[in-house]
Amino acid sequence: MVYSREKIIVNIIYPCYICAVEFGSAKEVMGHIYHVHGYFLNPRPAGRSRPLERRYSFEKRVLGDWDIQHFACPSCWFHCVTDIEMLMQHIMEIHDPPRIEGFVHPASDEEEEYELVESSEEENSNNNQEEKSDDEEVVGSRQQLGNDIMTTMEKLNDTFKKFFS
Structure with a gap:
């Protein structure tokens, strides 16, 4: 007998890794980081959806029920539990966002x-x-x-x- 385990529905949130203000999309948080904090984060490749994962199913906040929330990186597909320090460490080590000159x-x-x-x-x-x-x-x-x-x-x-x- 084969048991099928349902996927965990994850509500993705995009917080600012600097001040922890939460946004609903990668684009919004990148604009915030640019205009308010003076750093540039590269966007994910255009036209590519989040890769499928065996364990998780991803939902937008407005689409109803979900099991857990995760913080997501606006520059890649990384996501983690709602731990701003973990997200900050990822962004600084992997993306190392440059400061906007003269900001x-x-x-x-x-x-x-x-x-x-x-x-x-x-x-x-x-x-x-x-x-x-x-x-x-x-x-x-x-x-x-x-x-x-x-x-x-x-x-x-x-x-x-x-x-x-």
């Missing part, structure tokens, strides 16, 4: 606005405000560049899907 964290500009200015520094504050507006333009242009890159990647992904479907 300025969006929160750093806001923090500077709330610094106290000594009375002797008041004369320099006008010059600092001009420099800040230049910095804000640079941050804005970097964010636009990031958006443009993600849009281009989406178009390339769609093009590859058309060729291989």
Whole structure:
């Protein structure tokens, strides 16, 4: 007699390996990591589905019942129990995401606005405000560049899907 064991239904979650904010797709977490933390993760190959596994069946969060949740890597098919340190170790060792050159964290500009200015520094504050507006333009242009890159990647992904479907 042959016993068939049902597969474990896994709900895949894509957390940020830096701040642990959870996302529903690899694309969303990669955009977050790029725009908020300043790192670039390569996407998985376009048009390829998650490989079948003997033990697991994978479901999206909105598709109903599941048995367990796993954290998934947005750059490859790696997944693990919901342990952010394990995911971080995988991403750092396997993918080693490069830092975006010249990245300025969006929160750093806001923090500077709330610094106290000594009375002797008041004369320099006008010059600092001009420099800040230049910095804000640079941050804005970097964010636009990031958006443009993600849009281009989406178009390339769609093009590859058309060729291989």
